[in-house]
Amino acid sequence: MADNQATLTVDGKDYQLPIIEGTLGPSVIEVAAFQKAGYWTYDPGFMATAPVESKITFIDGGKGELLHRGYPIDQLANNAEYLEVAYALIHGDLPNSEQKADFFKKIREHTGVHDQLRKFFEGFRRDAHPMAIMVGVVGALSAFYHEHLDVSNEEHREITAIRLIAKMPTLAAMSYKYSRGEPFMYPRNDFNYAENFLYMMFATPGDVDYKPNDVITRAMDKIFTLHADHEQNASTSTVRLAGSTGANPYACIAAGIAALWGPSHGGANEAVLEMLDEIGSVENVPEFMEKVKSREVKLMGFGHRVYKNFDPRAQVMKETCDEVLGALGINDPKLELAMALEKIALEDPFFVERNLYPNVDFYSGIILKAIGIPTSMFTVIFSLARTSGWISHWLEMHSAPFKIGRPRQLYTGETRRDFVKVEDRKQK
Ligand code: SDX
Numbered sequence: 001m002a003d004n005q006a007t008l009t010v011d012g013k014d015y016q017l018p019i020i021e022g023t024l025g026p027s028v029i030e031v032a033a034f035q036k037a038g039y040w041t042y043d044p045g046f047m048a049t050a051p052v053e054s055k056i057t058f059i060d061g062g063k064g065e066l067l068h069r070g071y072p073i074d075q076l077a078n079n080a081e082y083l084e085v086a087y088a089l090i091h092g093d094l095p096n097s098e099q100k101a102d103f104f105k106k107i108r109e110h111t112g113v114h115d116q117l118r119k120f121f122e123g124f125r126r127d128a129h130p131m132a133i134m135v136g137v138v139g140a141l142s143a144f145y146h147e148h149l150d151v152s153n154e155e156h157r158e159i160t161a162i163r164l165i166a167k168m169p170t171l172a173a174m175s176y177k178y179s180r181g182e183p184f185m186y187p188r189n190d191f192n193y194a195e196n197f198l199y200m201m202f203a204t205p206g207d208v209d210y211k212p213n214d215v216i217t218r219a220m221d222k223i224f225t226l227h228a229d230h231e232q233n234a235s236t237s238t239v240r241l242a243g244s245t246g247a248n249p250y251a252c253i254a255a256g257i258a259a260l261w262g263p264s265h266g267g268a269n270e271a272v273l274e275m276l277d278e279i280g281s282v283e284n285v286p287e288f289m290e291k292v293k294s295r296e297v298k299l300m301g302f303g304h305r306v307y308k309n310f311d312p313r314a315q316v317m318k319e320t321c322d323e324v325l326g327a328l329g330i331n332d333p334k335l336e337l338a339m340a341l342e343k344i345a346l347e348d349p350f351f352v353e354r355n356l357y358p359n360v361d362f363y364s365g366i367i368l369k370a371i372g373i374p375t376s377m378f379t380v381i382f383s384l385a386r387t388s389g390w391i392s393h394w395l396e397m398h399s400a401p402f403k404i405g406r407p408r409q410l411y412t413g414e415t416r417r418d419f420v421k422v423e424d425r426k427q428k
Pocket of ligand 1: 229230232264266268297301302303305306354356360361
């Protein structure tokens with residue numbers, strides 16, 4: 001309930017707006033009364049708008065703090081398995097040993113996909129971007145599970161969440177294999193989640209003894225955790241808006257994948273590697289930075305709508321980067337170049353004045369490249385990991401009554417005018 005009120009005075013009339021406090025972060029002002037006053041709020045880009053209440057993730061952008069169900073992201077990334085974090089996002093707490101065993105078993109039992117789905121891949125050119133494939137194939141999954149598409153049925157919602165988290169690695173690996181003209185690898189359920197993904201990505205039918213390097217497996221699982229959820233970001237908000245129409249969860253997740261693809265969002269990890277390739281060497285950094293300051297280009301992997309301090313995920317990602325490159329004995333000049341960019345950016349007034357720090361995407365690509373994953377697969381991996389966050393928000397929305405999301409607008413177009421025949425129209 002509202003603890004106190006704000007007063008809006010407009011056209012000489014006062015309107016009381018309830019102020020509602022959360023457990024952490026800014027309180028919100030409920031603005032429904034604006035409608036009574038004949039006004040709408042105006043907030044392009046949702047700079048100061050909370051369209052939902054949620055208990056899943058909290059971000060303090062000023063402190064650079066990220067909590068999933070209250071647990072700090074660095075503690076989760078360094079101590080939990082990704083599937084434990086996925087469980088917590090969905091159910092509200094980390095699983096006990098019995099819950100963990102049951103959830104992991106359920107995921108293992110649903111990693112396979114209907115064999116007909118292979119035919120969806122054959123419709124794409126081999127050089128199709130894997131994100132184009134994922135948008136299509138994930139949305140198409142709803143055609144294979146007619147018996148569990150009643151979004152008002154809690155059991156249907158739960159089995160769908162399991163299916164999506166379980167099948168995303170399989171579909172992601174299939175999109176990679178398809179691009180290489182290699183045979184799809186069936187999931188191996190004796191492997192853990194990250195091992196199975198790496199197996200389906202890199203093993204071939206003859207690799208009967210394939211087992212990924214433990215350091216790489218741990219790094220992959222940590223990367224999944226670092227991308228699992230992030231409050232009401234653009235793709236999660238897309239999933240919620242699609243879900244508010246009653247659309248089936250596969251369609252909602254496909255909408256989230258489409259939104260994530262943009263270079264300002266999840267597509268940034270791919271753009272970081274392209275940027276590092278374009279810069280080439282540390283000698284070219286000063287010239288590149290001038291292009292950034294003149295706004296010709298953005299420093300990809302830097303900046304964030306919420307973090308005005310270090311993105312805590314970037315710090316864990318950098319530690320993981322050092323671990324993986326060290327374990328693999330890789331001396332990647334791109335890491336040296338990225339560190340030079342970061343050092344300069346953190347000292348340069350242009351970036352300091354705008355609170356621009358490395359975000360989750362700045363170092364992730366260097367690790368993924370070291371693991372042998374092509375740049376085009378980076379955002380696919382982001383979408384794989386974010387599926388647990390997206391579906392936890394979708395489930396949270398369905399756990400209580402909700403209304404269809406229907407924003408309004410500030411209209412600045414033509415006033416009413418009558419139809420004009422083509423022969424009477426002005427010729428420009
Ligand atoms: C993700 O929302 C989430 O939580 C997203 C995410 C998640 O987990 O879901 O964290 C994942 O999307 C991380 C962000 C990945 N994107 C990039 O790395 C692309 C590069 N970053 C920018 O495009 C930008 O920083 C955004 C999109 C991330 C944030 O943009 P905002 O909040 O709208 O900020 P802005 O564009 O208003 O920038 C404020 C100022 C501007 O300067 P002025 O024109 O006002 O002088 O900072 C500048 C911008 O030009 N700026 C940058 C910059 N980012 C912002 N200048 C150069 N390089 C950049 N990267």
